[in-house]
Amino acid sequence: MSKLGFIGAGPVGTAFAVNLSKRDYQIIGIFDVIREAAQRFANDVSRCQIYEKAQDLADSADMVFITTPDDIIPKVADGIKWRTGQSAVHCSGASTVHSLETAREQGAMVGAIHPCQTFAGREQAIANLPGSTFAIESEEPLKTTLTEIARALNGDLVYLTSEDKALYHAAACIACNYFCTLVDIATDLWQNFGKSKAEAAKAYIPLLQGAVNNIASIGFPGCLTGPIARGDVKTIQSHLVALEKYAPDILPLYRELGLKTIPIGIAKGTLSEDKAEELRSLLENELK
Known part of the structure; x- marks a missing residue:
């Protein structure tokens, strides 16, 4: 040995x-x-x-x-x-x-x-x-x-x-470290409606565990849920209005993530091409 x-x-x-x-x-x-x-x-x-x-x-x-x-x-x-x-x-x-x-x-x-x-x-x-x-x-x-x-x-x-190593590690950082960053940003937003970061984290733990379980059990693209997966254009529009008012510094990140999410919704089969184009137009116009 x-x-x-x-x-x-x-x-x-x-x-x-x-x-x-x-x-x-x-x-x-x-x-x-x-x-x-x-x-x-x-x-x-x-x-x-x-x-x-x-x-x-x-x-x-x-x-x-x-x-x-x-x-x-x-x-x-x-x-x-x-x-x-x-x-x-x-x-x-x-x-x-x-x-x-x-x-x-x-x-x-x-x-x-x-x-x-x-x-x-x-x-x-x-x-x-x-x-x-x-x-x-x-x-x-x-x-x-x-x-x-x-x-x-x-x-x-x-x-x-x-x-391979640098790209492999960058991907791991996106999946893990920057996941923490996204949750940190999301929990900070709760303070705008009078709730604490701790309350937000407690509320999100079951949500996040459910998302991870969906990735493990269903995989991509089926694991995606939410307004982009459903093609809810008006919901995304309301998000942009709220973020413009309360957290304008987060808007560019939100828009980029939304654009990256559209192809997953299309691949899942729940987001039509027409709705996808509406969402792209909405999110890209906000980028201009």
Whole structure:
């Protein structure tokens, strides 16, 4: 069994180590510049040693996971003396294996395994990691090893090239991070009719869960609901009037999202071409 070590004791590294340890992977140690973070990590993982130096951990491990912020992955990799046959792995969605080039030049195998998942904190990360989709960038034989890790975590797989990574990560940001931004904008609007942001969030949780359930169970385009899916031109017009009055800064975003939603309604079959043209005209005229 390969010996796995981690550099970086944040939520992602902790989630991988805890879950892999439960599946009989040997996690030998952790190094982090913050001693308290390393201690929390070690407390969560059976028989995990705290290393005082990254090099000492790398010397003891067969596979080193660099689970630091993306921008310092190359710096960490550059600071280690690697050995032939060792594996250097990071878990970034945007960074490519080129950030591990120093390790490759010294004879190590390099790869990336990114969980397409949201990690707001340690406990939530540990709970959410199993069952995620894992994006893997590597060459054989490490590619097979990372595939086995993903399957051990009950995950789905997608194999990427370095050229794919930026667009893959941008898409994930749109689906997850900017989803949060949209909900934040929507909840702020409630203050215009005397209700709190907290009340809005509470009201939207079942709505959002229903939307996600529809995507999971029905898929696109059938999951789309709402006025554009129904071709309710007057409803969209009333939205534009209200936003012009209370939140004019949101109007450009609303119009662009509406225009992007029209093709989904057409594909679903509930939005006629005539109504679609009316909606386009309404939304595009507002853009002029």
